[in-house]
Amino acid sequence: MQEKLVEFANLLRENGVRVSLAETLDAFSASEVTGLGERDAFRAALRATMVKRSTELPVFEELFDIFFSGLGEIIKQASQAVQNALSMSDQEFQKFLDEITEMLKKEGKNLSELAKQLLQNNSGELERKINEAARAVKISGIERTIEENYFARALARQLGLDKIEAEIKNLREQLEKMDVGPELKAKLEEYLERRLKALDDIIRRFVRMEREKRDIKQKDDQRLNQIGEKSFYYLTEEELKKMNEAVNRLAQRLKNVITVRRKRAKKGRFDIKRTLRQNLSYGGVPFKLRFEKRKREKPQVVILCDVSDSVRNASRFMLQFVYSLQDLYSRVRSFIFVADIGEVTEHFRNNDSKEALDVALKGDIINVYAHSNFGYAFRSFVSDHIGSVNKRTTVIVLGDARNNYNLPHDGCLREIQQRAKKVIWLNPESRNTWGFGDSEMDRYAPHCDVVEECRNLNQLYRVIDRLVTG
């Protein structure tokens, strides 16, 4: 059993579930407590000891089913099929099997163990034999569909299938000589025939199942990491969905970072003056200690997000990020622009992320099919919304600065910078292409405190991390 559990742990690992050695040991002791008799309890024991993330539960359930019932189930189905082919009821079949056992006792002296077990329908032993043979041919190395045939043949050889074939042929010849009724004889013949086929079938299905085990590989975590390095421009629809998940996780992680840091910074140094003054009433005995209180500014953030066609994928993702950010800080104002600029703060606050993003990108708030015009957008922002920017505000611009050769109005950005605490520009384009063609990045960059390339999730994460600490 221990071997089987170790193998199962390996399988879980292959499929992206992190199972440590200690957890495997726990699984041993847990399965000893519950025993193996009851499937549900055994399952629950493994589940509680080996799977520690709720997201990994489906993988576990699926693998458990395949791993712990697979072969037994296949064998059961195979013998059921034989029974059906002979059109017998359960009782008849059982009686028939008993007869065979009787017969084998008399005639089957020279039959191999496996052949006997096969004919007597001893599924437990059969299962053990097949598992043994499977280990011998190292079936755990199977990876591709085309290898199935090879492994099936190897397994058959290991089990000595050709020998069994010969043995059964022999048995049939013996059957001819025996004096049993013609009806029973016909049935026996058919049974032998079918059993042999069934074994073949069992082997094939077993090999396929083994391959499938290794195929489920839902390495979610890994895939998310890969997405982390992938540029926003090349994301597929499905990856975008995954991305949302990643962004939410990112926001969550960010939140933790913030709480920890906030806590550490909450208490300042020991304040001698205040402590003395406070404790005058106790005759100068310091009953109550006083510390300097640190004032924490709540970060105020204004976000300007480009949603034009040139940054389509990126902007969807960026908006998702804006949405998460707004959830995180209480004082965030979000604007989107192409040429016109519009505020989406309220909108984001009241709707869930998917709905909010859809509306923002559909063009209900501003015309998203216009040609992007950063200059115009900045000028409108300065004339209409400059009040939202003050000394404590961090302004974040998300966009590629592709201005379609319109007037850049970089003076407006300068004005924003002068009023704001900080201006951060995150550009989803590669740094090499800045300033070429209609990119006005070089013109805008001097008026920003931070300019970062932000092409994928990992870069974004780094930027945010700096933003939070700074």
Add this chain to the structure above:
Amino acid sequence: MFSSIEDVIERFAKNNYIASRRIATVIYLATELRKPVLVEGPAGVGKTDLAKVLSASLSFDMIRLQCYEGLDEGKALYEWEYAKQLLYTQILKDKISEVLVGAKGLTEAVDRIAAQDEVFFSERFVLPRPLLKAISSEQPSVLLIDEIDKADAEFEAFLLELLSDFQVTVPELGTLKAKHIPLVILTSNNAREMSDALKRRCLHLYIDFPDRAQELAIVKLKVPEAAAKLSEEVVTVVQSLRKLDLKKMPGISETLDWVKALTLLNVQSLDQELVNETLDTIVKYEGDVRKAQEELKDYVRRVRARRGTETGSDKDLLN
């Protein structure tokens, strides 16, 4: 302790808690292997109740530690009663001067005072917090560490040490070892991912929302006075709401609240107006309420249409 998994189910049932086989198995394992259990799952599925029922069915004391942002050792483990120590020194000033009588020079005086150290750093002045209480308790106990995800990562690391050895070192007093290893239940709402190290030490139990039959059984158990039809309808509505994309899903506790409220209003069966008026007992956000209303409009209409034509069972419809 429990004798088998069935025993867990039975004794929990006596304490008004319907434990699925999975839950019971994990609890049984926890008592047998003496391992802490980390219970995760959405809010309001009975995570905290699990600990309460566990302590009740074993008749152990329950010691609860509610976690929050900024919780530190002083609040969780022990604190020196600074004020009390000061008060004692003030009151005992005379006695202290007696000790110092005849001391030659400052050094000797300090030495004499130092010799009395343990008087002031004794268990008398230790203010035990939940964790120390659980360790030093004379009776076996159940320690509930609630909403561990709200605590900071440092606290989690500190907890690890405690959970592996069940002993605490107080520098002035020495090491205190647990007389009885407490049964530890940690709950988490998944506000953040717990560290791998912590998870490794625990048995993991994920409690999801119950299915219809289970929830109905729970309602019947907890609010026996509710009309059978009403509870069925309420459970159906709540189950269908959980399929929506809500900010906060209604938990079992919300279902129970709703049934209780409706029963208090002497309601026998749901209708549109009632649903609208009392919806905020189960859905807590503005946006969610709107979505829920949208969903329920259809539902109530269907029920009414059905009722118009025949007064038979609603069961098919409910599914």
